[in-house]
Every structure is written in structure tokens, then in C-alpha cells.
Amino acid sequence: MHFVDLILKKRNGGRLSEDEIRFFVSGYVEGRIPDYQAAAMLMAIWFQKMDERETADLTFAMRDSGDTIDLSAIAGTIADKHSTGGVADTTTLITAPVVAACGLKVAKMSGRGLGHTGGTLDKLDSIPGFSTEIEMDRFRHIVADCGLSIIGQTSALVPADKMLYALRDTTGTIDNISLISASIMSKKLASGSDTIVLDVKMGNGAFMKTKNDAECLARAMVSIGRTAGKKVEALVSDMNQPLGNAVGNSLEVVEAIEVLSGKYRGDLCEVSLTLAARMLLLSDMAEDEQAARQMAEDALGSGRALDTLAAMITAQGGDAGVCANTSLLPRAASMVSVTSPKSGYIREIATGEIGMAALLLGAGRATKADTIDLTVGIWLKKRLGDYVNEGEELAIFHVNDTTKLEEARSRFIGALVLGDKPPVKRPLIHAVIS
Known part of the structure; x- marks a missing residue:
């Protein structure tokens, strides 16, 4: 097979066969297909999508690209x-x-x-x-x-x-x-x-x-x-x-x-x-x-x-x-209270911004090379729908390095939308797909 032909086939809306998908996956893992060609194929897939059969074939080819774990010796499910x-x-x-x-x-x-x-x-x-x-x-x-x-x-x-x-x-x-x-x-x-x-x-x-x-x-x-x-x-x-x-x-x-x-x-x-x-x-x-x-x-x-x-x-x-x-688990050096700038019901929470505030404190990785501080983070004291008074505690920040503390606090406060009425309650489970 010539891989450029497969890129063109997918780019033009064609369906890749199981053999063609395995050729792509094994060729990339083994270094026969360079990054730029693999990237072209991924972009063709992104635009043209894959059907159910192609998706399953891609999954199985990826699964088979390395070791699989045999757990059959363990009794039970x-x-x-x-x-x-x-x-x-x-x-x-x-x-x-x-x-x-x-x-x-x-x-x-x-x-x-x-x-x-x-x-x-x-x-x-x-x-x-x-x-x-x-x-x-x-x-x-x-x-x-x-x-x-x-x-x-x-x-x-x-x-x-x-x-x-x-x-x-x-x-x-x-x-x-x-x-x-x-x-x-x-x-x-x-x-x-x-x-x-x-x-x-x-x-x-x-x-x-x-x-x-x-x-x-x-x-x-x-x-x-x-x-x-x-x-x-x-x-x-x-x-x-x-x-x-x-x-x-x-x-x-x-x-x-x-x-x-x-x-x-x-x-x-x-x-x-x-x-x-x-x-x-x-x-x-x-x-x-x-x-x-x-x-x-x-x-x-x-x-x-x-x-x-x-x-x-x-x-x-x-x-x-x-x-x-x-208390045997490691703890941060200090705890900082974050309070509400005004009163009202918590109507919305920009959840990703809460995560970003924790990242600024050192709880996550912006790049794979970053080192996580396992002790820092945020403990929420209020949740969606709660009523809070001005000056009431919203969360406790667990902090070691204070360099980005104010930025983290600002992002956290900005993530909360307060209003006069509580939000409509949402279900925790939206669907079961079986």
C-alpha cells in the first residue's frame, strides 16, 4: 500500500478497510509513516469522520499495537x-x-x-x-x-x-x-x-x-x-x-x-x-x-x-x-479563606475555571513536564443553588506557593454567577446507554 493513497481516500470521503487501518496504525508505531503523513490522515478523519465499523477497526488496531493483559487466572468477574x-x-x-x-x-x-x-x-x-x-x-x-x-x-x-x-x-x-x-x-x-x-x-x-x-x-x-x-x-x-x-x-x-x-x-x-x-x-x-x-x-x-x-x-x-x-496525608502549609463579594444564590459555576484556579495553586500540570504539588487545592464550602451572604466563605484554598494566589482567587470568584433566584435543579445522571 501507498499511504498517500489512503490519505486521499479518506480525504475524499472513502471508507478505510480493516487492513488499511492496521497498515496506518502499525506503520506509524513502527516509524514507517512519518508524523506529517499521520497528521494528514488524522485531519482527514476529523473532517470526513469514521463510521461504526471503521471506529471499531481503529480501536482494535490500536489495542493490538502493544501488550494486552491476561487476567484469566483470576477467579471471578x-x-x-x-x-x-x-x-x-x-x-x-x-x-x-x-x-x-x-x-x-x-x-x-x-x-x-x-x-x-x-x-x-x-x-x-x-x-x-x-x-x-x-x-x-x-x-x-x-x-x-x-x-x-x-x-x-x-x-x-x-x-x-x-x-x-x-x-x-x-x-x-x-x-x-x-x-x-x-x-x-x-x-x-x-x-x-x-x-x-x-x-x-x-x-x-x-x-x-x-x-x-x-x-x-x-x-x-x-x-x-x-x-x-x-x-x-x-x-x-x-x-x-x-x-x-x-x-x-x-x-x-x-x-x-x-x-x-x-x-x-x-x-x-x-x-x-x-x-x-x-x-x-x-x-x-x-x-x-x-x-x-x-x-x-x-x-x-x-x-x-x-x-x-x-x-x-x-x-x-x-x-x-x-x-x-x-491527617496522615500530606497537607499544604497554609489555608486561605475565599469569601463572597456579594449576596445571592449561586446560579452558575464555570466549572473549568474552578479547575484552572486549582492549577494556578499547583494542583495540576499545564505541560507533561510540570511537577504537581500533591498537597494544594481547593475545598468548596458552597455549591450550585446555595444562598450566600456578602463576606460568607465560599471555599478554602490550600496553599504553599502564594505567587499566583491572587490570580487563582480572581478566577475562582469570577467562576461564580450569583443572582436573586436559585437555578433550576439539574439531574446528576442524564442518560444510561446500554
Whole structure:
């Protein structure tokens, strides 16, 4: 094949065959196709799009570009979840222990974050001694023994995604449903789980801004999973305000532990339990949705979910004492109160701006080379629909470096729209795609 012919074919609206897609993926990974030609193909895909069959073929070619994980030696059903990302979205650290406490096995490979806060691995890094770099045999053993393990993705897992994503990021081809779906699902399929529940975020703090776009992405990923013979389901959940109260790595671990300890409930807890119930139902662990939800509630209320998290922390070298005493987690040097400049109902929250305020404090990475400060971030004291008085506390900033504190404060205040009337209440879960 001549790759320029394939670029022209796609540019002109043609459908690429499975062999042609595999030629593209393998050729780029192995260095036979240069960046400029791969970028041309990505742009052709962005404009002309891919149909369902092409999207699945691209996903499978990317999955097969490196190692795949064999978890067949682990007894029981292996489950996984994935979130498309948002602000204060700490569901993995709640949902995974809950379903593991119910008997599912959760073998999860996560990544590090690029943006307002770190990824799940960065959050776990804040637990003293915890290691996300675990040999594969040890990983399998921990899953079999504890029911849950979360580690970093190996460099040999889906190398095509790492290469193609980096190219997409620099060529304006990120926002294409087929390319997003293939990126996410190639990693999920390579990780070896039997069932996968996807949490597709929708709103001003999410990549997908509208319900229609989020549902399109959800349907595309579910279709890929089903074609691969997996049980896959997707929820479309709201991200028009931070999901939890904590924005920042160590702070988000604190909040997850507080939810698992039963200290409070809220939107983060509700979405986490909904995801857990869907995972249990999809994995045939419960007869119906009500029974699945009750199983999840029992695991949380009894303390078994928190015990499961503690067992995983111990197995991966961490100090499980954090589950009983969150003060063992690293803390920022100072706390700064942020107060409201006027009175009114919080009618809107520009969620992405809250994330950017946390990034300015050092909680995230603007580039891959940046170093995250695991201790800093924002703890929200008010949420959408709350009434606040002038001078009332809106949030507490956890701060080490004050260089960008005022900029962060300004962005945070500017993210809140106050008015005389409360906003219309939005659902947390907009759709279930199965």
C-alpha cells in the first residue's frame, strides 16, 4: 500500500478497510509513516469522520499495537470503570472499593493527569508509601487477594494511543468522536476486564459540553465494547459544577475516605454509588437495579468498602492508617479563606475555571513536564443553588506557593454567577446507554 493513497481516500470521503487501518496504525508505531503523513490522515478523519465499523477497526488496531493483559487466572468477574474527566471527580476511589467489597474484582490501570489536577495515580501518590508501579504478577495477586488494585499503565500497553494522542494534541484533531472512542476503548480492551462501565461527563466542566455530544460518545464506546465481546455500559453524568467538594490530589483522597467512612453524602457519593450499582448489575452480581444499589449501599454503610481500600493500600506498600486518620496525608502549609463579594444564590459555576484556579495553586500540570504539588487545592464550602451572604466563605484554598494566589482567587470568584433566584435543579445522571 501507498499511504498517500489512503490519505486521499479518506480525504475524499472513502471508507478505510480493516487492513488499511492496521497498515496506518502499525506503520506509524513502527516509524514507517512519518508524523506529517499521520497528521494528514488524522485531519482527514476529523473532517470526513469514521463510521461504526471503521471506529471499531481503529480501536482494535490500536489495542493490538502493544501488550494486552491476561487476567484469566483470576477467579471471578473482572470489572473496570472509566471517566472522561471533570473537576473534583474522585469516583474511582469510592466506586472501585465498593464493588470490590461486593465480590467483583477490579483490576484498574490508570494514568496521570494533564490539566487542572492529577489523575488517579497522582491522587494515590499522596498516600505515604503507596506504589503504583507494580509488577504484573504482583498486580494479579493483589486483585485476587484484595479484590482491587490500581496501577500505572505499562509503556508497552497500547503505544499507538500515546503516539497518536500526542500528535492529535498538536494538530487540532482531539475533538472527534471516533478518535476519542478509539483512544479510550483501546486501553480498556487491552486491560483485560470482562465488564466496563463508562462515565461520560457532560457540561461546562467536561470535554463534551452538550447532552447530545456526550450521548454520541457514549454510544460509540458501548458499540466498540460490544463488538469486542465485552459487557459495556455508559452513563452520561452532569459536570456543570465540581462533582465533589475537593479539587486537588491529597484533598480528593481525604474526601473519598470521608465518603467511604460515611461522614457525609453528596453528589460525589451519589454518582459513585450509581456507577457501582451499574457495575454490579452489568456483571450479573444482582438481579435488578434496586438490588444492585442495595448491595452498594450495604458495602458502604458497613465499612467493608473502606476496609477494601485499606487492604489495597497495604498491599501496595502504603500506610493504610490514612483510612482512619486522614491527617496522615500530606497537607499544604497554609489555608486561605475565599469569601463572597456579594449576596445571592449561586446560579452558575464555570466549572473549568474552578479547575484552572486549582492549577494556578499547583494542583495540576499545564505541560507533561510540570511537577504537581500533591498537597494544594481547593475545598468548596458552597455549591450550585446555595444562598450566600456578602463576606460568607465560599471555599478554602490550600496553599504553599502564594505567587499566583491572587490570580487563582480572581478566577475562582469570577467562576461564580450569583443572582436573586436559585437555578433550576439539574439531574446528576442524564442518560444510561446500554
